[in-house]
Amino acid sequence: MAVHTLPSSWLPSISYPPAQNGRWSPVTSTLNFCEEDYYATIYAAEIVNTLTNLLFMYLAVKGIRNCLANDHDTVFLVAFVGYLLVGTGSFLFHATLKYPMQLVDELSMIYTTCLMVYATFSYRKSTRYSTMLAIFLVALALFITLYYHYLQDPTFHQNAYALLTAIVLIRAIYVMESNIRPKFRTTDRKAANPRPTGGKVEQDKVDLRDLEILRRMWTMIGFGVSIFLGGFAIWQLDNMYCTTIRRWRREIGMPWGFFLEGHGWWHLMTGTGAYFYIVWGIYLRHCLNYKQDDYKLDWPGWTALPAVVRRQKLDAYEHADVYDNGLSKKRS
Structure with missing residues (x-):
């Protein structure tokens, strides 16, 4: 493969080789993406779309370990296992472009979302x-599975996934606002958690605490939804202008052309957005159980991944994280 210099750039690049048949040829999936097939290796049909799923696997393992270490509800542990299955299924699908692997990828998204519902x-x-809800969701998942296999129309899967995601997001936001925001608290919520013994002063402190929790939750929601929708928009551009984007990739060469793989960005961005959603769900559940003072959202900044941890564990970590001169390290 010839090495050339990018136009108007000093950065070296490698010319794209032609697409070829690979280890898993022929393609049997009902979807094929804008990334060319088997151009980098005969063992992965779409190398960028395959490897970007490693982020799903990493975040899933991170979430599973956090659930086990901090005694989060089992349903969230199962959700992260489903999240791992999504990433693994997508990895195998893009590596092979085989229809059975496509089903593993796409249907695991439906099943994991049903868990969150x-x-x-x-x-x-x-x-x-x-x-009854569990029976209904199992029946719904089974219907989607069979009907999708009958239709073999990706649009049906995408619409079903989008609808389920929207329903669970809207419901979770309603539950969050009606149970945590002081002026919206439901009557049964107030009765279950009467005013603190310190009277109005103590109640005002609790309300301020909950308002700060809501502020952080809404920041998580905004960040997660924005990055999720941003990934979807990039993927749609990839679909709409595939011929042009493929030409650009070949003009600039590898590895810079990898940055123009829109479906790869979809994996990275939706994987991150989905992780934020599950972590928000964990934090919301603890707040609904009146455990705001027992658990904390550990999210040092925009470049860090959030996690919900027991306060005593986080406090112990921060207490131990000191320099030899006795000055505490600052968490960025």
């Missing part, structure tokens, strides 16, 4: 209600 709608409901 259950976590959101079953909170503080009766056993009978929760059981």
Whole structure:
């Protein structure tokens, strides 16, 4: 492969080789993306779309470890396991472009979202209600699976996933606002958590605490939704202008052309957005259980990934994180 210099740039690059047949040829999936097939290796049909799923796997493992270490509700542990399955399925799908792997990728997204629907709608409901909800969601997931396999139309899957995601997001926001914001607290919520013994002064402190929690939650929601929708927009541009983008990639060469892989950006951005959503769900559940003082959202800054941890563990970490001269290290 010839090495050349990018136009108007000193950065070296490698020419794209032609697309070729690979280890898993022929393609049997109903979807094929703008990344050319088997140009980098015969063992991965779409190398960038394959490797960007490693972020899903990393974040899933991070979430699973956090759930186990901090005793979060089991439903969120299962959600992160489903999240891991999404990343693994997508990895195998883009590596092979085989229809069975496409089903693993796309249907695991539906199943994981159904888990979050259950976590959101079953909170503080009766056993009978929760059981009926579980039966309904299993039946819904089975219907989507069979009907999608019958249609083999990716648009049906995308619409079903988008609808489920919107429903669970709107419901979770309603639960958050009606149970945590002081002026919106429901009657049963107030009765279950009466005014602190310190009277109005202590209640004002609690209200200020909850308002700060809401501010951080809304920041998480805004960041997560924005990066999720941003990833979707980039992928749509990839679909609309695929011929032009492929020409640009070949003009600038590798590895710089990798940055023009729109579906790869979809993986990175939606993976991050989904992680933020599950972490927000964990934090919301602890706040709904009146454990605001027991758990803390550990999110030092925009460049860091959030996690919900027990306060004593975080406090112990921060207490131990000191210099030899006794000055505390500052968490950025």
